[in-house]
Amino acid sequence: MTYDERLQNVSVLGAAGKMGSGILLLTAVEMADRALLPENKGKTFVLNAIDVSDEGLAGLMNYLRVQVRKIAEKKTVWxxxxxxxxxxxxxxFDIIDEYIFDVMNIVRPTTAMGAAYGSTLVFEAVNENRALKVKLLSQIKQNNTKDVWFFTNTSSVPIHLIDEEAGLEGKVIGFHFYNPPAVQRLVELIRTDNTKDEVVEFAYEYAKNLKKVVVPSNDFAGFIGNGHFMRDGLHGIKEAEALAKEKNIPLYKAIYMINKVTQEYLIRPMGIFQLMDYVGIDVMKFILDVMNPFVKDEDLHSDLLDKMLEQGVKGGQYSSGAQKDGFLKYKGGKPVAVWDIHKQEYVDIDSFKDECDEMLGDLPDSAVAWKSTLRMKNKDEVFTRFFNDLKAMSTLGSQIAVNYGKRSKAIGEKLVSDKVAHSVDDVNTVMLTGFFHAYGPINNYFD
Amino acid sequence: MKKMRKKVYMTAGYNTISLGTGRREFNPKKPRPGIEHYIKEAGQGVLSQIGGAKNVDESVIGNFMAGRFNKQGHLDGFIPMIDTGLSMKPAVRVEGACASGGLSLVTGIRHILAETSDVVLSLGFEVQNTVKAIYGADILALAGWFQRRKTGHAYFFPGQFSDRAGAYYEKYGYERTRKGMARWYANAIENARLDPTAQEYHNTNPDPYGTALKMQPNGKKFVDHLTVLDCSKVSDAASGITICSEEGLKRIGVDKKDAVEVIGFGHAVRDITKDPTDLTELETIKFAAHQALENAGITIDQVGTVETHDCFSIAGILAVEALGLAAKGEGADYVAEGKTGRNSDLPFNTTGGLIGWGHPTGGTGVHQAVTIWQQLTGKAGKAQIEISPDRPYGLTINMGGDDVTVTSIVFKRAE
Incomplete structure (x- = not known):
């Protein structure tokens, strides 16, 4: 079966979800583009958008129409x-409208799972729930009449377990998009010892056509991206708790301080608590629970996350993409308050900011904002100077930052020594591309 | 063309700002003023300098494609909206693609020559930021022959002038031409920074020449032979000016020293269904500009400043050659040597031209006349150039389509 033949009948499970809708969009566009090639004239391409929610599917079609227009506007010459x-x-005008129709015309929104029984490729993007994934994929495998391949978007469940438990016979691969799939260029590709070579080859070709950066990861729970982020996040929580204790200050102030240090001192796009809110506190706990049984020498768990969820504070995003409140409360996308776990209310950052900033001390003059480093050509020079200045300072902020940088590096190195990642470069690529860090975690800045 | 048998003057020019990318107040995501705002501001800007609407006999409004950019036709109906004093007076809308503004001027001039009016309000406008550039390209493509649209580039007009640039590179050399085009861009930016209404007024690039020279055309992203810096931007703007007879000038109470006299003009149209005979020549511009000079009874070496239609930098270079300032193939060198710069003997586009000031298609022709009026009467503010007594004339060249419709006017400060 050629690449195009395999793409002629595809299903996406969880198509109306945050990840599923992006995967559906990219796949629909890829299929429509293949259908437009002269050699494919007259062939039918079908993409089943399967989801449990009719409402979600209606929203999906609106999302598709808007996004396909934007994509078409950028490739009108072609x-x-x-x-x-x-x-x-x-x-x-005519051409763009026709293309939107051609893409939409491939998509069949449905709540009926049976639609996937005629597919040769199934993308799975349902909730991060191992039992659910196994149940759905085995059901499709049993009823499917074709030689069906499975791509799972799981961000943490080991692929070989899905393969074994659902009886997929090695015709499965982890194809982990980053959120949002339509924008983020990174894909983690996870094959098992059992994954067929032709599935891997197809996955690379598909990723290339979608203009994605592929980083292969070994089949360890959490893979590279979450392998790093989950531990980095837990470290942030521990640091905040330790800081609160040591300085005898309320936890919310310490959260503010660690968030500030991880953003401004470490030159990251957002602080670690804001990132946990972005991912979703509930999603984070889900992933930690999946990962924890597979790690032997550490406990990937946080009581604070449990408590936050008990109090109903979850983070994550609205369907519009706007940030929901989590550890931090947001106004116009910017943090304005921090959750006080004891009083169970948000405390305005303005009411304690000066006191905390004073405790942290000033940033050195060589400090740069993350955004300004995006197009910088002499990044390494700038970072070396800044982090050397930080190391030479004895302020609280600089000390926390340097320790944080070291810990981040140790996490990255452990992913390599544990053979989750094939190389240092792969770890750095994931953090640079998937998390938009300005520099890879495995560096010499903090030594 | 017959000699002008009557004195015609222009005065009381007015430009709105040219709004679009580059202006700090431009935000594509926020609502912006519509055509009513621009027509009104330019119209009232002129009326306030000539004693009000009561002094106007009739009006001409030039516009290219409001029918599609703004879904609005019947534009002469907006003239009385400017001032109730214009109600129940004649008004006409003229269209000749990007030469619509120039048509507004020559139509006004003809009204004076025909003695049907003594004071004509001439306006031109376009509000184009209503659609994204990829759709704007469709609308602007209507300045070409529609039967050529299917085989044309997605960005139709950049595609047309890219072909001209490509032919020029091939014939006369890529490097030297790119140097001339980069200098053209740099002049446009540097001049625009001197005019607060210009679209590139807020441009702070310390080295526009270097930027333009470094940027290479990339056919995969845009067109084969031009970069975006070789192109005028998408603009929302309107301009207005008063065209009057000797009697009209008296009626509106404007002193002659504050007016320019139209010494001569040219107006020519080429068959839109025919491809240009030579891609490296703008034959209609050449014809109309020489017609204007001849009509005025002067030669190009008596001209002190030119406003030419540089919708693309290559059009600026080809205009230099069409005017006979440089031989064919040497226009790029002429520009590269600084001979069109603001400190040269013959400065071009002193408020930025289409690339620097902006290109509100149907308004551009009128804007050119306003700039010449400002320069010849000493009203150009920081953009003011020195007009030497042996080069007292100003010249405008306004082009519609790919060298299809051209108007050209020779001005001199009134005496």
């Missing part, structure tokens, strides 16, 4: 060539 033989399509 589309004009593809539609050159259509005399009725003259202006960009």
């Amino acid at each position: 589309l004009r060539k593809m539609y050159a033989d259509r005399d009725d399509l003259i202006e960009n």
Whole structure:
């Protein structure tokens, strides 16, 4: 079966979800583009968008229409060539509208699982719940009439377990997009010892056509991305708790301080508590619970996360993409208050900011904002100077930052020594591309 | 063309700002003023300098494609909206693609020559930021022959002038041409920074020449032979000016020293269904500009400043050649040597031209006349150049489509 033949009938499970909708969009566009090629004229391409929620599917179709237009507007030059033989399509307006129709015309939104029984490729993007994934995939495998391959978007469940428990016979691969899939360029690719080579080859070709950066990861719970982030997040929580105890200050102040240090002192796009909110406190706990049984020498668990969830504070995003309140409360995307776990209310950052900032001390003059480093050509030089300055200082902020940087490096190195990642470069690529860090965690800045 | 048998003057020019990318107040995500705002501001800006609407006999409004950019036709109906004093007076809308503004001017001039009016309010405008550039390209493509649209580039007009640039590179050399085009861009930016209404007024690039020279055309992202810096931007703006007879000038109470006289003009149209005979020549510009100079009875070496239609930098270079300032193939060198710069003997586009000031398609022709009026009467503010007594004339060249419709006017400060 050729690449195009395999793409002629595809299903996405959980298509209306945050990850599923992005995967559906990218796959629909890839399929439509293949359908436009001269050699595929007259062939039918079908993409089943399967989800439990009718409401979600209705929203998905709206999302698709808007996003496909944006995509079409960026490749109109190519589309004009593809539609050159259509005399009725003259202006960009006509051509873009036709392309939107062609993409939408491939997609079949449905709540019926049976639609996947005729597919040759199934993307799984349901909740991070091992039992659910296994149940759905085995059901499809048993009823499918074709030689079906499975791509799972799990961010933490080991693929070989899904393979074994669902009886997929090695025709499964971990294809882990980052959120949001339509924007984030990183994909973690996880094959098992049992994964067939042709599945891997197909996965690489598909990723290439989607212009994704592929980092292969070994099949360890959490893989590289969550392997690093979960531990980095837990470290942030521990640091905040220790700081509160040591300085005898309320935890919310310590959370503010650690968040500030991890953003401004470590030159990251957002502080660690904001990142945990972005991912979702509930999602984080889900992933930790999946990972924890598989790690022997550490306990990937946090009482604070449990407590937050008990108090109903979850983080995550609204369907509009706006940030929900979590450890921090947001206004216009910016943190304005911190959750006080004792009083169970948010405390305005303005009411204690000065006192905390004073405790942390000033940043050195060589400090740079994360955003300004995006296009910097002499990044390494700038970072070396700044982190050397930090190391030479004895302020509380600089000490926390340097320790944090060291810990982040240790986490990265452990992923390599535990053979989760194939190399130092792979760890750094995941953090640079998937988490938009300005520098990889495995570096010499903090030594 | 017949000699002008009557004196015609222009005065009381007014430009709105040219709004679009580059202006700090431009935010594509926020609502912006519509055509009503621009027509009103430019119209009232002129009326306030000529004693009000009561002094106006009739109006001409130039616009290219409000029918699609703004879904609005019947534009002469907006003239009385400017001031109730214009109600129940004649008004007409003219269209000749990007030469619509120039048509507004020559139509006004003809009204004066025909003695049907003594005071004409001439306006031109376009509000184009209503659609994204990829759709704007469709609308602007209507300045070409629609039967060529299917085979044209997604960005139709950049595609047309990219072909011209490509032909020029091939014939006369890539490097030297790119140097001329980069200098053209740098001049446009540097001049625009001197005019607060210009779209590039807020441009702070310390080295526009270096930036333009470094940027290479990339056919995969845009067109084969031009970069975005070789192109004028998408603009929302309107301009207005008063065209009047000797009697009209008296009626509106404007002193002659504050007016310019139209010494001569040219107006020519090429068959839109025919491809240009030579891609490296702007034959209609050449014809109309020489017609204007001849009509005025002067030669190009008596001209002290030119406003030419640089919708693309290559059009600026080809205009230099069309005017006979440089031989064919040497226009790029002429520009690269600084001979069109603001300190040269013959400065071009002193408030930035289409690339620097902006290109509100249907308004551009009128904007050019306003700039010449400002320069010749000493009203150009920081953009003011020195007009030497042996080069007292100003010249405008306004082009519609790919060298299809051209108007060209020779001005001199009134005496």
